[in-house]
Amino acid sequence: MLRDIDLSGVAKTKLKEIHTMESMVSSGHRACQGCGEVLAMGMVTRVAGPDTVVCNATGCMEIITSPFPETAWKVPWIHVAFENAGAVGAGVEAGIKALHRKGKVSKMPNIICFGGDGATADIGFGSLSGAMERGHNLLYVCLDNEAYMNTGIQRSSSTPYGASTTTSPCGSASIGQHTQKKNMPQIIAAHGVPYVATASPSHPTDLMDKVAKALAVEGPAYLHIYSPCPTGWGTKGEKSIEIARLAVESNSFPLYEVVGGRYAITKKIKKVKPIQDYLKVQRRFRHLTDRDIAFIQEGVDNSFEQLERLCAATAKPEEE
Amino acid sequence: MTKRIGTEVSLAVADAVKMAKPDVISAYPITPQTHIVEELSEFVANGELDAEYIPVESEHSAMSAAVGAAAAGARVYTATSSQGLALMHEILFIASSMRLPMVMTVANRSISGPISIWNDHSDIMAQRDIGWVQLFVEDGQEALELTWAAFKIGEDKRVLLPVAVNMDGFILSHMIEPVVIPEQSVVDGFLPEFEPQLKLDPADPVTFGPVGVPEVYLEAKKQCEVALNGSKAVVKEVLDDLNKTFGRNYDLIETNGNTGAETRIVTMGSLGESVMTAVDRMNGDGREVGQIRIRLWRPFPAEEFIEAAKGAKRLVVIDRAISPGTGCGPVAQELKSVFYGRPDAPEIVNVIAGIGGRDVPVSDFVKMVEMAEKGELAETYTLWGLNSDA
Amino acid sequence: MSKQSICAWQKLELGAAIRDPGNASALKTGDWRTLVPVLDEEKCIKCTLCAIYCPEFCISEREDGLFRPDLNYCKGCGICANECPKSAISMVMEDK
Numbered sequence: 001m002l003r004d005i006d007l008s009g010v011a012k013t014k015l016k017e018i019h020t021m022e023s024m025v026s027s028g029h030r031a032c033q034g035c036g037e038v039l040a041m042g043m044v045t046r047v048a049g050p051d052t053v054v055c056n057a058t059g060c061m062e063i064i065t066s067p068f069p070e071t072a073w074k075v076p077w078i079h080v081a082f083e084n085a086g087a088v089g090a091g092v093e094a095g096i097k098a099l100h101r102k103g104k105v106s107k108m109p110n111i112i113c114f115g116g117d118g119a120t121a122d123i124g125f126g127s128l129s130g131a132m133e134r135g136h137n138l139l140y141v142c143l144d145n146e147a148y149m150n151t152g153i154q155r156s157s158s159t160p161y162g163a164s165t166t167t168s169p170c171g172s173a174s175i176g177q178h179t180q181k182k183n184m185p186q187i188i189a190a191h192g193v194p195y196v197a198t199a200s201p202s203h204p205t206d207l208m209d210k211v212a213k214a215l216a217v218e219g220p221a222y223l224h225i226y227s228p229c230p231t232g233w234g235t236k237g238e239k240s241i242e243i244a245r246l247a248v249e250s251n252s253f254p255l256y257e258v259v260g261g262r263y264a265i266t267k268k269i270k271k272v273k274p275i276q277d278y279l280k281v282q283r284r285f286r287h288l289t290d291r292d293i294a295f296i297q298e299g300v301d302n303s304f305e306q307l308e309r310l311c312a313a314t315a316k317p318e319e320e
Numbered sequence: 321m322t323k324r325i326g327t328e329v330s331l332a333v334a335d336a337v338k339m340a341k342p343d344v345i346s347a348y349p350i351t352p353q354t355h356i357v358e359e360l361s362e363f364v365a366n367g368e369l370d371a372e373y374i375p376v377e378s379e380h381s382a383m384s385a386a387v388g389a390a391a392a393g394a395r396v397y398t399a400t401s402s403q404g405l406a407l408m409h410e411i412l413f414i415a416s417s418m419r420l421p422m423v424m425t426v427a428n429r430s431i432s433g434p435i436s437i438w439n440d441h442s443d444i445m446a447q448r449d450i451g452w453v454q455l456f457v458e459d460g461q462e463a464l465e466l467t468w469a470a471f472k473i474g475e476d477k478r479v480l481l482p483v484a485v486n487m488d489g490f491i492l493s494h495m496i497e498p499v500v501i502p503e504q505s506v507v508d509g510f511l512p513e514f515e516p517q518l519k520l521d522p523a524d525p526v527t528f529g530p531v532g533v534p535e536v537y538l539e540a541k542k543q544c545e546v547a548l549n550g551s552k553a554v555v556k557e558v559l560d561d562l563n564k565t566f567g568r569n570y571d572l573i574e575t576n577g578n579t580g581a582e583t584r585i586v587t588m589g590s591l592g593e594s595v596m597t598a599v600d601r602m603n604g605d606g607r608e609v610g611q612i613r614i615r616l617w618r619p620f621p622a623e624e625f626i627e628a629a630k631g632a633k634r635l636v637v638i639d640r641a642i643s644p645g646t647g648c649g650p651v652a653q654e655l656k657s658v659f660y661g662r663p664d665a666p667e668i669v670n671v672i673a674g675i676g677g678r679d680v681p682v683s684d685f686v687k688m689v690e691m692a693e694k695g696e697l698a699e700t701y702t703l704w705g706l707n708s709d710a
Numbered sequence: 711m712s713k714q715s716i717c718a719w720q721k722l723e724l725g726a727a728i729r730d731p732g733n734a735s736a737l738k739t740g741d742w743r744t745l746v747p748v749l750d751e752e753k754c755i756k757c758t759l760c761a762i763y764c765p766e767f768c769i770s771e772r773e774d775g776l777f778r779p780d781l782n783y784c785k786g787c788g789i790c791a792n793e794c795p796k797s798a799i800s801m802v803m804e805d806k
């Protein structure tokens with residue numbers, strides 16, 4: 001369903017001001033060196049600010065921010081289980097909404113759910129779909145590091161084709177992950193929610209503008225954030241942002257948004273890099289042959305073409 | 321005005337929930353619980369109840385949303401049965417360990433497989449250790465009133481735990497019974513507004529559900545155990561209050577028939593009504609037999625039970641669930657452990673009856689007593705009504 | 711390995727909640743570091759990028775207008791050095 005949602009009034013983040021916006025995740029968290037996931041999560045909270053309630057699925061971000069008696073959270077935070085961040089967020093939203101209506105809560109805070117790719121695309125898929133479909137006013141953020149990292153790098157449905165993980169290992173009889181990455185943003189967009197976007201910490205203003213828009217819309221919003229994991233991908237910590245940028249610049253992880261059903265690419269890449277540049281710096285892809293890489297390149301090109309067609313097909317007709 | 325009506329018990333429970341003024345109801349349809357939440361969603365749709373009704377996509381999410389809403393400081397209600405309760409299993413522990421009050425009606429139903437929509441207690445017996453206060457009701461009036469009591473118990477600052485109100489599926493949930501519905505003001509007087517101790521509030525940021533490292537997990541569990549054990553006194557207090565307010569006579573453990581008889585039948589839930597008839601009939605025939613009814617299952621009121629069973633030589637314990645691999649049903653196990661090592665321990669004879677909706681007529685209870693007294697029942701347990709070639 | 715308790719059960723918050731927001735900052739993750747970022751003050755153009763990309767949220771603007779990490783938290787990942795457009799940061803072995 002296409003509808004017009006005007007987000008032109010939403011304030012944009014100025015690059016030079018980001019460092020003055022406080023992250024609601026404190027220093028002293030226990031993420032690995034060079035973790036792109038906690039960085040992305042921090043960026044989201046820099047925009048959301050202190051008037052926010054966070055619901056966290058079980059996973060790396062939950063573990064590294066909350067080992068008792070220490071919490072890295074400066075905002076109210078709840079972790080219940082692995083597969084239910086969407087449902088917990090729905091309950092929090094409904095609870096606060098009812099109390100607000102009855103005059104017991106003065107203001108509706110931002111409600112943000114964080115889940116990894118396993119919590120989002122696999123085990124928590126149903127509860128997320130339910131929360132999106134029912135129209136709760138919340139933002140669900142998938143921090144996608146493309147495998148179950150917290151339990152030791154097992155494949156998820158969000159692991160890309162060709163990646164070697166501990167449960168999709170490459171070997172003489174296998175390329176590693178032999179399925180294609182589940183397209184979560186498009187699946188959520190198909191729910192007809194007002195706002196869906198992809199983002200990457202390599203493009204902070206793009207990411208943060210999307211957070212602001214997601215929080216501004218009435219109803220459910222979904223952000224799918226590319227989250228480099230040096231530990232799980234076999235990459236150097238210092239390269240996390242560089243790799244995230246390569247994912248965007250190779251069109252392997254294009255940055256786009258879907259507002260009221262209309263697709264639009266938010267970061268157009270002028271000189272698209274070959275996927276090889278992105279793959280070769282990661283141990284999880286080290287075993288790939290030239291033929292494999294050519295096959296992956298074809299997939300990237302096809303998916304990007306599909307995205308462009310979606311943009312064209314859903315674009316607002318030019319006014320006369 | 322106090323109303324006296326004939327109504328399906330599920331609808332009476334929905335009325336009770338409405339009068340408890342919950343902020344959030346989060347539920348998924350499952351037979352035989354559905355009539356309760358259908359009615360509640362209608363109240364919300366008609367503007368008769370100011371609450372958020374979340375029609376979740378599974379029972380796992382029903383309980384997850386209930387936890388989220390309770391953590392937000394809302395008064396929360398849900399209802400389920402059987403497979404739905406089983407699907408909630410994981411989150412039930414988390415609700416109690418986060419010390420979040422909420423009320424859940426369980427319309428008790430058998431657990432698959434084979435799939436059965438009919439009544440027994442196998443659903444709730446698989447949830448004995450979830451750390452919730454667990455009550456069993458016998459009739460419609462009690463279902464109504466214990467719903468209010470459940471909110472009051474769970475929200476008491478000395479408890480702060482979720483409460484499950486068990487009511488037999490179909491044989492109670494779908495019965496048309498006469499019930500007395502008091503005025504709203506009476507309910508308001510009995511059940512004050514919920515004042516959460518901790519909630520998700522940006523003005524005072526709390527971290528709920530942090531990682532229970534080995535240095536704290538045990539202490540966290542202990543805190544919950546103490547709260548649950550301590551809830552017994554509060555349940556007693558709330559029942560006393562309820563008795564005064566609504567003119568009842570509810571207790572943790574109740575007795576009927578000859579309180580000094582050598583043989584007593586032990587029941588939990590609505591079979592107690594049939595047993596009551598059986599006991600009255602036997603007493604009328606001049607036969608000495610008594611009945612002990614368990615209303616509070618968790619925490620188990622051991623002292624009260626021992627007191628109620630004083631002088632008994634034999635307990636005929638009716639279980640409504642099989643506990644495979646253990647040698648008897650769950651209630652019998654409980655009582656064996658309660659009496660273990662006591663010189664006054666009665667013989668415990670276990671009959672597992674009414675499984676998967678199997679009918680147990682009043683006359684069967686008379687027969688059970690006769691067989692128990694003659695030593696004709698198995699030492700372990702008897703599967704009542706089993707069709708066997710042996 | 712036996713783990714000792716850190717809190718009597720009676721002293722735990724309800725449901726083992728934590729009521730001291732952001733108290734993880736007491737954990738000095740700087741201990742994890744082997745390489746330390748060193749700033750060449752001449753090269754820095756105060757673009758703020760290092761502060762944006764630091765996953766420890768520990769780089770901030772100092773009185774002199776330069777951006778420096780709080781070494782209590784810097785894990786030495788090297789992202790700041792890698793992302794600095796002026797190559798003003800170098801990662802060097804730290805003497806501890």
Ligand code: SF4
Pocket residue numbers: 749753754755756757758759760761777793794795796797798799
């Ligand atoms: S990224 Fe480099 S140039 Fe920019 S502020 Fe940091 S040190 Fe200075």
Ligand code: SF4
Pocket residue numbers: 034747763764765766767768769779783784785786787788789790791
């Ligand atoms: S090395 Fe890493 S942790 Fe240290 S200041 Fe630079 S980006 Fe932050």
